[in-house]
Structures are given as structure tokens and as C-alpha cells.
Amino acid sequence: MLHFFPTSFLDETLYGRMSRYHRLAGSSTDRASLRNLIGLHTHVITSGLPSKLNAFVSRLPLEANVLVDDLIANNTLYPYYTAFLPAERHARVAASMRGDSVTGIKMYLGLIASRLGGHNNLRFCRCCFDADREACGQAYWHRAHQLPGVLVCPVHEEPLYALGWPEIQMKRHKLLLPDDAFCAQHSGQAVMSQAQHELALSIARLSDAFLRRDVPGLDAQTVYDVHRSNAACRGLIRSNGRINIEALNQTLASYCANMPTYGEYLILRTRIESWALKLLRKSRGRAIHPMTHIALLDCLGGRREVTTDKPEEDAPAPAHPEATWKPLRVDLGRLTEMISVQKFTLSQAAAALDICVTTAAVAANRAGLR
Numbered sequence: 001m002l003h004f005f006p007t008s009f010l011d012e013t014l015y016g017r018m019s020r021y022h023r024l025a026g027s028s029t030d031r032a033s034l035r036n037l038i039g040l041h042t043h044v045i046t047s048g049l050p051s052k053l054n055a056f057v058s059r060l061p062l063e064a065n066v067l068v069d070d071l072i073a074n075n076t077l078y079p080y081y082t083a084f085l086p087a088e089r090h091a092r093v094a095a096s097m098r099g100d101s102v103t104g105i106k107m108y109l110g111l112i113a114s115r116l117g118g119h120n121n122l123r124f125c126r127c128c129f130d131a132d133r134e135a136c137g138q139a140y141w142h143r144a145h146q147l148p149g150v151l152v153c154p155v156h157e158e159p160l161y162a163l164g165w166p167e168i169q170m171k172r173h174k175l176l177l178p179d180d181a182f183c184a185q186h187s188g189q190a191v192m193s194q195a196q197h198e199l200a201l202s203i204a205r206l207s208d209a210f211l212r213r214d215v216p217g218l219d220a221q222t223v224y225d226v227h228r229s230n231a232a233c234r235g236l237i238r239s240n241g242r243i244n245i246e247a248l249n250q251t252l253a254s255y256c257a258n259m260p261t262y263g264e265y266l267i268l269r270t271r272i273e274s275w276a277l278k279l280l281r282k283s284r285g286r287a288i289h290p291m292t293h294i295a296l297l298d299c300l301g302g303r304r305e306v307t308t309d310k311p312e313e314d315a316p317a318p319a320h321p322e323a324t325w326k327p328l329r330v331d332l333g334r335l336t337e338m339i340s341v342q343k344f345t346l347s348q349a350a351a352a353l354d355i356c357v358t359t360a361a362v363a364a365n366r367a368g369l370r
């Protein structure tokens, strides 16, 4: 039984909280802390989808007031990994995290097959590092920085410092913090061109929005409609409803030309054509990695409406010539009437209001219409 466990900082990973426990407890070794935390010193605590959460919480003092569901929602990447998953499948992911292993659920989510997000990440932003020390007295691991494909801080727009995968693997049983000497010595900062930085920033902001559930859960049909609508807006859907594959691949190739040459992007750029086709055709069953959805939203222009909390005057230079960041402005009265009274579908309402389906879906969810 632990005598204490640190309360969570904003957007902190569970791994980070455990690392702070290790430092605050003054344990002689990481192994001793891991045994205290989960009863084993050989288990790997990951930033994304950690397991053994029931066993962990059972070792906490009652006064710590920690609930497994709160940990899953606020200290792991569960909200991101389930963002595009049908609601009925969410419980299966959470059940794995409560249990002894998430290997099966990683396969189920397509993380291992896609080779995206199967790794553990340890990334931090130098500006967040300083701000956290000032505000909290401790630099810590932010969830948003550990998301697949996030190489730039969505708040400060700075390229993140990251430990390489070999170093993470070597230290997989350690409880590190960003200000550990090992992290200072072995973390590197991605070097990107301006265009790569802009693309990475878009992905970081979109990914963070899905993590924070600023974009409410989109059901499978809506997600499909959004991708199709964005493709249609780009002229990638023929009048008979078939996909113009040649034009789609040209659009994807232009997008990939600005992708960073690091981490998950190396995999994404080689497989985005086949994944995009799956997303634009109705496919049942196997889950498709959230980063693929997000990259397609970004590529086809959906991000302009999905990410709505960036003031226009602070907007970065657009990644695409015609792209601009703009706040979400929807006539909610008309949208409500169309959906509730006239029984319009989202696509019909979006067309009538001359807005993207993504925008209509976000507005409808915010207004409690869906």
C-alpha cells in the first residue's frame, strides 16, 4: 500500500505521475518504486495505453481519491485512441487498461499492424518545461506531447525535445522526468523546414483537440461523411460517387512532400494512399489509426473548421495556399431547426448552411443535437 500519490498536473500522463511519485518518495531504485506502484518491477508503464490500472489503484490510499475511470480519461491517451471508434467498442479498450495487458487491444486498434503509436514516446517542450517549473515547481510529461505524430507543442509551437526509441527501450523500466540528467543528455529536437513545421503544428493541434474531446465523439457514419465531403470539396469524388484515385494520390503526394522526416511520418507517408482509400470507402470492422484520420482531415482541409480555438489574428501561415484558420461560426438556430424540426441529415444541413459537414457535426454536438 502506498502512503501517498501525487495529484495530477494539467494534462499529465500517468507515467509522469508515477515518475513524480518515485522522486518524491525518495526510493532507492526505480524497481522499488515500481514494486510499490504495481507490485512488479518488470512491467513497462507506457504514456499511451498503460495497463494494470485496477492493480495500481488498489494499492493507493483511500484519501488519494483516485478512480480508474478518471485516470483513463485524464492521464492516458485513451480519449485520442477511441475518438474514431464506435462507442460500443470503448469499454473493451478501458477493460484492457484495467487488466494485465494491452497487447491484444493494441492489435485490435490497429496500432501494431500500422506501426503507428505502438511505441512509447517521451517528449517535452522547452517552453512548457520552464512554465511548469515556474507554476508547479516541476517539469512533467504532458499527454499532448506524447501523441503519435506530435513533434511540435500545440501551445508554444516549438519543436519538441524527444528521447529516441532506442533510449526509451533501454530505460523502459525507469521512471524518468524531463529534468533527469539522462533526458537532458539524450533528448534531441526535430529540425524541420517551415512547411514541415506548419504541417506538424496542424497535426499537433488537431490531435490535441481529439485528445481533449473538443471535437465531440463522431460516429462512424459522420466520420465517413466528413472525409467524403472534404474529398468532394477538393473535386476528388466523381459525379458517379467513385473516387478519382489519380487526383487523390496527387493531393496526398503534395501533402506528403511537406511531412517531417521523423518518427511516425516515415510510416505514414509510405502508406497514406491505401489508408486514405479505406477511409473514403465504407469499411467495416477493423479500426484505423487516429493519426490516419487526422492526417486526412488535415490534408483535405477539414482542420480549418475542426480546430476552432485559435484566434484569427494569431493564425500561423497556412500550410496550403487557400487555407486559413477561422473560428467556428454557425447559425445554431437554423441548424437546430433543420435537424430537429425538418429532420435534415447533417450533410443536407451543411449544404443548406454552406458549411463543411465537419463544422455542422461539431456545432450539432456542441448544441446537444446529436
Ligand SMILES: [Zn+2]
Binding pocket: 125, 126, 127, 128, 129, 153, 154, 155, 156, 157
Ligand atoms: Zn509548450
